Structures are given as structure tokens and as C-alpha cells.
Amino acid sequence: MEKSTVYFTDFRCPVGTSQIDKLKKLCIAAGIRNIDMEGKFVAIKMHFGELGNLAFLRPNYAKAVADLCKEQGGLPFLTDCNTLYPGSRKNALEHLDCAQENGFNEITTGWHVIIGDGLRGTDDCIVPVEGGVYCKEAYIGRAVMDADVFISLTHFKGHESTGFGGALKNIGMGCGSRAGKMHQHSQGKPVVNADLCRCCKRCAKECGSDAIFFDTGKAVIHEDICKGCGRCIGACSFDAIHNPNDNANEILGCKIAEYTKAVVDGRPHFHISLILDVSPNCDCHPENDAAILPNIGMFASFDPVALDQACADACLKADPMPNSQLSDNLAKPDWHHHGRRRRLGALRTGHHWFAPRHPRPDSCRGRLPDHRPSEKRNRNRPLILVTKST
Numbered sequence: 209m210e211k212s213t214v215y216f217t218d219f220r221c222p223v224g225t226s227q228i229d230k231l232k233k234l235c236i237a238a239g240i241r242n243i244d245m246e247g248k249f250v251a252i253k254m255h256f257g258e259l260g261n262l263a264f265l266r267p268n269y270a271k272a273v274a275d276l277c278k279e280q281g282g283l284p285f286l287t288d289c290n291t292l293y294p295g296s297r298k299n300a301l302e303h304l305d306c307a308q309e310n311g312f313n314e315i316t317t318g319w320h321v322i323i324g325d326g327l328r329g330t331d332d333c334i335v336p337v338e339g340g341v342y343c344k345e346a347y348i349g350r351a352v353m354d355a356d357v358f359i360s361l362t363h364f365k366g367h368e369s370t371g372f373g374g375a376l377k378n379i380g381m382g383c384g385s386r387a388g389k390m391h392q393h394s395q396g397k398p399v400v401n402a403d404l405c406r407c408c409k410r411c412a413k414e415c416g417s418d419a420i421f422f423d424t425g426k427a428v429i430h431e432d433i434c435k436g437c438g439r440c441i442g443a444c445s446f447d448a449i450h451n452p453n454d455n456a457n458e459i460l461g462c463k464i465a466e467y468t469k470a471v472v473d474g475r476p477h478f479h480i481s482l483i484l485d486v487s488p489n490c491d492c493h494p495e496n497d498a499a500i501l502p503n504i505g506m507f508a509s510f511d512p513v514a515l516d517q518a519c520a521d522a523c524l525k526a527d528p529m530p531n532s533q534l535s536d537n538l539a540k541p542d543w544h545h546h547g548r549r550r551r552l553g554a555l556r557t558g559h560h561w562f563a564p565r566h567p568r569p570d571s572c573r574g575r576l577p578d579h580r581p582s583e584k585r586n587r588n589r590p591l592i593l594v595t596k597s598t
Contacts, residue, residue, distance in 0.1 A: 212511035213238075214518040219484065219503050228272045231506055235276055235480065238508035243357060243476045245282030251355035252277070252286050253382060255363060256307040256321075259296040260494035263487040264310065265363045271317040273361055273480065278318075282357065286312060286321045288382060289349040290329035291492065292389040292435055293416020300327045324349025325385035332385035335470040342463050346470035347388035358472055360512065362481040364519045366488040366500060366534075369438040369457055370464070372523070373490050374516040375479045380464035383471045392463040393436040397451070402426040404448035414443035414493075439493075468512060479512045481519050488533045500534035501526045 215238040217230050252273055257264030270286055277284040290303055297303040300323040307313070307321050314320060325331050326349075333353045335346045352358070360379050367373035381392060400411075405426040412420040412427070419433035420440060427448070429440070438457075441449045451457070471477075483504040487496040504522050509515040528535040537543050 212509060212514035214507055214509040214511070214514050216505055216507050216518065216522075218505040227506075228268055231269060231272050231480075231482075232276055234506050234508050235273065235478075238478075239510065240276060240359075240478050240508075241280060243280070243478060245277055245280040245357055248282055248356035249354065250274075250277045250282040250284040250357040250359060251324075251352050252284055252319075252359045252361055253324075253352065253379060254286060254288065254361040255378065255382065255491045256286075256288055256297070256303070256312050257310045257491050258494045259306050259309060261487075261491050261496050263363065263365065263485040263496035263499075264491045265361065265482060267311040267313075267316040269482065270312065270361060271319075273359060274317060274319045277357075277359070284319050284359075285351075285355075286317060286319060287324045287349070287351055287355075289324040289352070289385055289388075291416075292386055292393065293437055293439070293492075294418065295416070295492070295494065297492075299329065322351050324352040324383060326350065329386035332387060337466045337470045338473065340466045340469075342459060343391065343466040343470075346467045347385045347391060348383050348467070348471055349385050349388075352383045352471065356475060358475060358477040360477075360479045362479070363485070363491060364481045364483045364507075364523070365486050365491065367490050368441060368443075368488075370461055371457075372516075372520060374519055375481055375512040376461075376464050376468045376516055379471050379479075379512060380467035384467055388467065390435060392460060392467060393438075397431045397434045397436050398429060398438060398441055398449050399452055400427045400429055401448050401450070404446050406446055406448070408445070410445070411440040411443045411449060414439045465513075472512070477510070477512075479509055479515050481507045481515055483507070483519055483522060486523070498532045499529050500532040501529060 215234055217234045219227060221227055221230065252270065254270055255264055274284040274286070288303070290299055291297045296306040303323050304321060312321055331350045332347045333350050335348050335353065337343050337346050360375050362375045362378040364372065364374050367377060370377055381389060384392060407422060407426060409422065412422070416437045416439050417433055417435045419430045421428050421430060438451065441451065483501070485503070486499050486501040488500050489497065501523055504526060507515055507518055528538060
């Protein structure tokens, strides 16, 4: 298979050029105008942020992408699906209120917000997954599948279960209905090592299903209530919670890839990722810790796998931000990690029909983006990366 092309531009802006201008130029250079959108519904999938979180992408970026679609005769709308866990986005009414409060509305973006899986998260389509190994069919929000064109706009950041949250996570997990999210998270439930538990109860505060109790003086996860989202694992500072299924996160990554395939197959699709405000955890959290990496830039491609690979490579090249969770962890003498190239972990996508294990960063051809200033390059001109997706 031919190598996929990923386009990149950094956040440096000379006087008279805004980041919004650069984002539009990036999308045009990457080929978004090659998509026929005339009179067609265009779903722009993004994350509206949990209430209390401030790391999500600003509405200005969504407006820039939607405006490009409108210029091409498209009928764009911003969309996301309801969450599996209790929070401010568990049903369509609260989800819309959350989006409004975080700045996503017809005035700020110029376009409507539609919750993809309906009022209770049950309005979905069963979509066959051609070649699926872990998922023969996917449960996708109906409004997402009703669109003629699909575009993802992703905040690339860390994630407690998948290592990082990129385009595949935004599409595969994000477009799943509540049944679809349960389907992807069903590969085992976490357990507590009572000897390590300090009864700080932080895990219970982060739990997405109110499944953690302290009747014995230590945390106990009730398996019949737990949904398997894994947020408690990332919340515990004492490594007291783990998933006894050693390959649970790897299988989760494979399911996310298969759900992504279900979403994009058979229709035009385009993908954009921004590496900025790189929080260590997902934007689903009602808070965000300090950024663990510097703001690197904006990426665009027709291939979401290549896009995630390019973003991961760029992050692995970057130096951790001081006074961040990442720099603190790397400074611990007993901290287990896999070296500079593996700091964020890996979202393993898994299959020959979609993407094998991610190739090593060295296998990407073309210069990887450098977040440091360079006076030699025209800051208004996107840099092209050629990266493998097979």
C-alpha cells in the first residue's frame, strides 16, 4: 500500500496571520477541497470538553473547519456522542448544555451542535466491520452515520487507558453510542490491591459508574456495577488498581481501530489533529493538569492512522514540560517507562487491514516537525510528512 501523506504546520504566527488562518491553509494544502461537499451533510466530530476541563479545543478551530465546508457547499454540523459514565455529557440535554457553557453554539461556531446518539445515547446504527477481529459490528451514533462526509477534529493529548488520545480515539470511541462504548470497554474490569491502597478515595471521585466502595476500609470495585472505563487506574497515585487482563488495553486499542473503520468506510473522510495544551488525561475529566509537552502544531491527513503516527512521533521527539506530571514521573528512579520514544505509551491499532503495530518513528520519511523555532522555514507554508500506515 502507498504511504500516506500528513501535513503539518506549527503555531508560530507572523504579524497579520492568525492560527485560524494557518489551520485553514493547512486543510486546503492537505486536500480538503478535493472532497465533494455540495449539498451534503458534513459531520465534524470533536470533543466539547467536560465541565471544569479547560484543555479542549477552542470553538474557533471548529468554526474554521466548518467555514471551509460551507465554502464548498457543504452543510456542516458539530457532533459528539453521549458518555458511558455519569458526568455533564451523559444525555443529549446535559451534553448540549455542556457544549454551550464551553462555548460551542450557533453564534460562536456558526453551525449547529447535534448529539450523535440521541437523547439517551440509544439512537444508534449497527454497522458491519469488514475484516473485524474483535468487533464484527459496531454501534455508532445514528447522526454520525447519516452524514455524507465525515471530518474529525481532534485534540491530541495523553490518555490513562490508551497512552494517548488521538484521531482514532476521537472517532472510534467518540462515535460509539453508549452501547458501542460499553462494547469497546468490555475486555475486563480493574481490581484493587488492598496492600497498596491508602484509602485516599481519589479513585471513587474519578469513577465513571459509582462502582467503588470502602466498606472494608480499602477500595473495593464492584464488578457488576463497573463499566470497565479504567479511569480509576489513572487516578490512583499508588499503583493499587490494575486490570488483571494483561492485554485489556491492547484489545481496547484494537476495538477502537475497528470502530474507526466502521465510521469512515464507504464515504469521504478527512482528519485534523492539534497538539496543544497536552494534558496527561482525557478531556472527559472535569479537570486538566498542567500540559506535559509544549504546543507543537497542527496536522491534517486523509489517513487517521498515519495522522496519529505523525502526532505520536512529534510528541516523542519533544522534551517534557517542567513541573508537569510527565517530568515528575520521569524523574522518579523507580518509574517504569520504555525510554524517550515511548513516553506517551502507544495506542496499538492492530490489524493488517487497517494498521499494524505502529512502525518505529525512524520509518517515517521526511523531516519530523520540530517544535523549536526555525528562521529558515516559511511559517505560513505547511510542512509535508510522509508516513507509513501499513
